[in-house]
Amino acid sequence: MLARLGWLLVALVGAAGWGMLALRRGEAVSAAWLVLAAVGTYLIAFRFYSRFLADRVFGLNDRRATPAERLANGRDYVPTGRWVLFGHHFAAIAGAGPLVGPVLAAQFGYLPGTIWIVFGVVLGGAVQDFIILFGSMRRDGKSLGQMAKEETGPFTGMMAMVAILAIMVILLAVLALVVVNALRDSPWGVFTILCTIPIAILMGFWMKVWRPGRTLEASAFGVALLMLALVGGRYVAESPTLAPLFTHSALTIAYGMIAYGFVASVLPVWMLLCPRDYLSTFMKIGTILLLALGILLVLPPLGMPATTRFIDGTGPVFAGKLFPFAFITIACGAISGFHALVASGTTPKMLTRESDARLIGYGGMLMESFVAVMAMCAAAVLDPGVYFAINVPLATLGGSLETAAETIRTWGFAVTPEQMTALAASVGESTLLSRTGGAPSLAVGMAHIFSGAFGQGLMALWYHFAIMFEALFILTTVDTGTRVGRFMLQELAGHVWEPLARTSWYPSIVLASGLVVAGWGYFLVQGVLDPLGGINSLWPLFGISNQLLASVALCVGTTLLIKAGKARYAWVTLLPLAWVLLVTLTAGWQKVFAADPRLGFLAHAAVTAQQVAHGTMDAARGARLIFNDRVDAVMAVTFMLVTLLVVLASAREWVLVLTRRKPARAQESPFVETAYVG
Amino acid sequence: MWARAAVWRDRVSAGLSAVRRVAGMPDYAAHLEHLRRCHPERPAPTEREYFEQYVAARYGDGPTRCC
Numbered sequence: 001m002l003a004r005l006g007w008l009l010v011a012l013v014g015a016a017g018w019g020m021l022a023l024r025r026g027e028a029v030s031a032a033w034l035v036l037a038a039v040g041t042y043l044i045a046f047r048f049y050s051r052f053l054a055d056r057v058f059g060l061n062d063r064r065a066t067p068a069e070r071l072a073n074g075r076d077y078v079p080t081g082r083w084v085l086f087g088h089h090f091a092a093i094a095g096a097g098p099l100v101g102p103v104l105a106a107q108f109g110y111l112p113g114t115i116w117i118v119f120g121v122v123l124g125g126a127v128q129d130f131i132i133l134f135g136s137m138r139r140d141g142k143s144l145g146q147m148a149k150e151e152t153g154p155f156t157g158m159m160a161m162v163a164i165l166a167i168m169v170i171l172l173a174v175l176a177l178v179v180v181n182a183l184r185d186s187p188w189g190v191f192t193i194l195c196t197i198p199i200a201i202l203m204g205f206w207m208k209v210w211r212p213g214r215t216l217e218a219s220a221f222g223v224a225l226l227m228l229a230l231v232g233g234r235y236v237a238e239s240p241t242l243a244p245l246f247t248h249s250a251l252t253i254a255y256g257m258i259a260y261g262f263v264a265s266v267l268p269v270w271m272l273l274c275p276r277d278y279l280s281t282f283m284k285i286g287t288i289l290l291l292a293l294g295i296l297l298v299l300p301p302l303g304m305p306a307t308t309r310f311i312d313g314t315g316p317v318f319a320g321k322l323f324p325f326a327f328i329t330i331a332c333g334a335i336s337g338f339h340a341l342v343a344s345g346t347t348p349k350m351l352t353r354e355s356d357a358r359l360i361g362y363g364g365m366l367m368e369s370f371v372a373v374m375a376m377c378a379a380a381v382l383d384p385g386v387y388f389a390i391n392v393p394l395a396t397l398g399g400s401l402e403t404a405a406e407t408i409r410t411w412g413f414a415v416t417p418e419q420m421t422a423l424a425a426s427v428g429e430s431t432l433l434s435r436t437g438g439a440p441s442l443a444v445g446m447a448h449i450f451s452g453a454f455g456q457g458l459m460a461l462w463y464h465f466a467i468m469f470e471a472l473f474i475l476t477t478v479d480t481g482t483r484v485g486r487f488m489l490q491e492l493a494g495h496v497w498e499p500l501a502r503t504s505w506y507p508s509i510v511l512a513s514g515l516v517v518a519g520w521g522y523f524l525v526q527g528v529l530d531p532l533g534g535i536n537s538l539w540p541l542f543g544i545s546n547q548l549l550a551s552v553a554l555c556v557g558t559t560l561l562i563k564a565g566k567a568r569y570a571w572v573t574l575l576p577l578a579w580v581l582l583v584t585l586t587a588g589w590q591k592v593f594a595a596d597p598r599l600g601f602l603a604h605a606a607v608t609a610q611q612v613a614h615g616t617m618d619a620a621r622g623a624r625l626i627f628n629d630r631v632d633a634v635m636a637v638t639f640m641l642v643t644l645l646v647v648l649a650s651a652r653e654w655v656l657v658l659t660r661r662k663p664a665r666a667q668e669s670p671f672v673e674t675a676y677v678g
Numbered sequence: 679m680w681a682r683a684a685v686w687r688d689r690v691s692a693g694l695s696a697v698r699r700v701a702g703m704p705d706y707a708a709h710l711e712h713l714r715r716c717h718p719e720r721p722a723p724t725e726r727e728y729f730e731q732y733v734a735a736r737y738g739d740g741p742t743r744c745c
Contacts, residue, residue, distance in 0.1 A: 072716065074709040074728075075735035080699055087700035212726030215703040216694060269737045270730070281701045346702070346736070483737070 007047060014040015021111060021306065028301035031377040034110070035295065038118050038373045042366045045122040050362040053127065057561070057569040058134050060354040065674040067140045068350050077141070077349045082356040089347045089364045091281045093129075093339045094288070096175055096474045097332030097546075098372040100438035103445075104539060105329040106379040106387065107317040109307035112326045113376055120327070120334030121369035124576035128550055129339045130361035131557035131573060136344035137351055138668040144344045144553060148646070150667045151559045156649045160552050161488060163642050164341065167545040168485045169516070170635065171338070172261070173523030174538040175474045178437035180253045180528060181535075182467050187246035188233035188428055190253070192468045193475070194246070195229035196276065197260070203275035219278045226279065230468055234460065237428055250528045257478065258521040264479040265486055265513040273479045280473040287469045291374050291446060297453040304380040304387065309412065316392040316411070317436065318536045319598040324587040328543035333372020335580060337549025339365065340556075353676070378445030379438075385415025386423065390441040393533030394434040404433055427463035436533045439470045485516035526628045532598065537632055540591055544636060547584040548643040551577055555650040562654050563666040570654075581647070588640045592633045601636070605629035704732035 017037025021029060054060045068079040080088070105113035136142055142150070145164065149157025183189045199222050206218040236242045248256075264272050313321035318329065332338070343361060351357055379387060388408050389397070397404035401417035408415050424432045427447060432440060443466035450462040487503060489512045494501020500508045527534025554577040561570050594600030597607040605626045612622035656662040691707070698705050706725050713722055723731065 072712060074712045075704075075732050078699075078708075081696070084696045084699045087696075088702060091700060092702075208726065208729060212724070213704065213706050213729045215701075215729075216698060219701070219703075270733050273737065274733050278701050278703060285700070480737075 007044070010040055010043050014044060016040075021114070025306070028303065029306075030299050030301055031295055031381065032299045034114060034302070034373060034377055034380075038114070038370060041118050041122060042370065045126070046363055046366060049122065050126070050130065050358050053130060053362070053572060054355065054358040057566060057572055058131070058357075060134070060357060062353045062355050063674055064354055065672040065676075066137060066351045066354060067348065067669075068352060069674060069676070070672055071140065071349075076346065079352040080350040082352065082359055085347065085350050085352075085356065086360050086364055086367075087285070088350070089342070089360050090367050091285055092342045092346065093336070093364060094284060094368050094371055095332070095477055096178060096439075096470055097336060097338075098368055099375045099442055099470065100175075100178055100539075101329055101331040101333055101543070102372045102376040103379040103438035103442050104317055104391070104535070105326055106304055106376060107308065107315045107391070108311050108322055108326055110302055110304050110376055110380040111306040112311065112322055113330055114373060116327055116330050117333045117369055117372045117376065120330070121365055124580065125335035125339070125369065125550075126362045126365035127572055127576060128335060128337075128553050128557065129343045129365040130357065131560065132340040132553055133343040133348055133351075133357050133361035135557065135560045136348040137354065137357055138666075140669050141349040142344065144340045144556060147344065147560070148552070148556050151556065151563060152646075152650050152653045156646055159642050159646050159649075160556075161492070163545075163549055163552060163639070163646075165485060165488050165492075166635070166639065166642075167337070167542075167549050168481050168488075169519040170523060170538065170542045170545050172478055172481045172485075172520035173527060174535070174542040175477055176254070176257050176261075176520065176524045177527040177534050177538060178439050179257065179471045179474050180250050180524070181435050181437040182439040182443070182471060183248075183253050184250040184435070185247055185431070186237075186429055186467075187243040188237035188464050189467050189471070190246040190248060191236040191242075192226075192229050192233040192464060193471045195232075196226065196279070196468075196472055196475070197272070199225045199229070200272050200275040200279060203279070204271040207275065208270045215278060218275065219282060222275065222279050223282060226283070226468070226472075230461070230464055233464060234428060251525070254521075254524050254528045257475075258517055258524065260475070261478050261482045261520070262513055262517045265482040265517070266509060269483075273476075273483065276472075276476050276479060280476040283469050284473050287466075288371055288374075291378070291449070292370075294446070294449040294453040295374055295377055298449050300377070300381040300449060300452065302377070302380040303383045305384070308384070313596075313599070316388065316396050318539060319596065320540070320587070320590060324583040324590070325540065327583040328540050328547065328587045330372065331543045331546050333369050333375070335547060335550045335576070336368075337546050337551070337553055339368075340549065340553035353674075375442060378442050378449060381445050381448055382441060383413075383415065385413040386419070386444070387441055388413060389415050389420055390432050390434070390444065391436050391438075392434060393436055393531075393536065395531050395533070397434060401433065426459045428460035429463075434533070436535045438535075439467060443467045443470070482513065482516050482520075485519075486512040489516060522631075526631075529624075530628070531625070532604075536598070537591075537601070540587060541632060541636060544584055544588050544591065545639050547580050548588075548639050551580050551584065551643050552646050554580065555646055559650050559653055560666055562657050563664050564668075565664050567654075567658060577647075581643075584643075585640055588636045592636050601629040601633040605633075702736060704729055 017033045017040055020033040068077050071077040102113050135147055145157050145160045148160040203218040203222040207215050311322040385408050389404055397407050401420055405415050405417050443463050446466040447459050447462035451459045490501050490503055527538045554573045557573040558570050592601055595603050597604040608622050608625045611617035612619050657664050695705050706728050709728055710722055
């Protein structure tokens, strides 16, 4: 009885949060209501919906031994306590996606994004992560691609693999672009990020050669050095001799990152990739906790309105209407196909009991969504004028602080050149204008919150701390992503010529790494040179690919349910699948075929061709832009086709099973009674 | 006095091993314990060998980190 009253209270508090967000108009709302609405909804969803999924739909059974118990080997199969594994899984799924997406989506105001982040995760994203984790756990930790292959046939498996490789290329390019936009002409940022490379190498030698296995010791040492590098960055930025050495254009930084990605993929893992991974994990968890604490301590008022006029599709940060683009831009915070790869990778091999999958699969994703809500808060605490000055491409703003202020005034938001100059100076940068990509506005928002919570006057340090933390784990994604892409490419190439599949054969390593790096490097350079700012075309492309991968995962999930004889519950995955497909295919279609040249790739190519014909654009530059638009269009169409093929192949399988023309038998590993007591 | 110190030492080492697991780091002591219990016939690897095997298994294939 008391418990029921408690849950009623939670529901009421959550409802009060939504009520405040919905009813307060024209006055600043405190971020507290946003946090309350989100947390209330998560708790209710976890208590009731995830329990329904665990007990009724999946039938989690603690008498059934997990792969970690049956196959324990002390390396990848390790039974792990559930809160520890929760932390581990969360650290693996949380990255730059949930931070950048909401910041970009804030151009529609804070409300549309927040609603999708919270309800999308509860009904879609968390269900996807949970069911894939469950399916993989029942299959000895098999990957999404292997499950697709075994349950729906080799064609679907192959398509899933191609989709994963393509999404990886776009993902790495767009994340690298976020870093490039944050580090361009920023000696402090460049110095700090460059320092992470020797620090990681030092840690690698510490852990492997000098004091083997002492990973925690090496990490503590690494974090300390990182803080020194952060503080040292200020002296570099202020020194007239050193600053020019670390001040680089966007293009130089882009080529630097491409070279780095190649080297990181070719070097042995222990030397660079593994220590960086440790470093970024600690920074990530620490900073997210700090951000939560900061928001709770400060409870800042939101400067951004609930919705802006840009829901009509005229937004300057990225083009497109609220529907479907709010749902594409948020990406990882609400539903992320990429998570299906982690939920069918390391995590299922570490579950001690089947019932732990509920906290880790469903609960872990709720936590990720909460990170997205915090990112939304950090973006919405900024004055809208400042937000747009930081996020709108230079071409739109007209190049100088005065024209920028004037342009933003015509949109109905106030910002003065003096305000932007003072803000840039207070965070130790020469300019913050048009640093599109989310990281800098998030960093300014975080610096604002941190300095409010933990003492004024350290604004510049907090800003660079936030930039360093984001760049650090984006670079870690670039390392690991390039490497994973290389493995997948080698596996695919192995079908053509066997030696290419040998993951330790150097010519093959160099060739495959080079191809993967060239793939994302192409899109990165294209983004840097894009007159619309790059993020405008690449981020939607990333959102689309990530959610189409989510559709593939939800298809696999539905197949698992139907084959396990649970067809009456198949709506738990079919509903989110239908919504995600609707949103994503609409967005994909518009990105390719829309008549507005800011939105549609082909329309943009046509306008560019006209400009070349009229002599208003240099022919070589025009040809390159047209080529890029066409490549983007082909990518988007390919993503959509691959996904539709997977959906059709899966639907055929469902019909066959439901009409009893095929036996309803899921390929689960046989039941083994657990040896654990209690 | 000494008994309490031992309790605290155990707590600290349990805490550290939880931190290792969260970050995806190898846990040598736990692995030795696992070998002793389940495969007493196998020779125990040195700490460096275990580190190398663990890193190879963890970063072998499949993404370990997300966007």
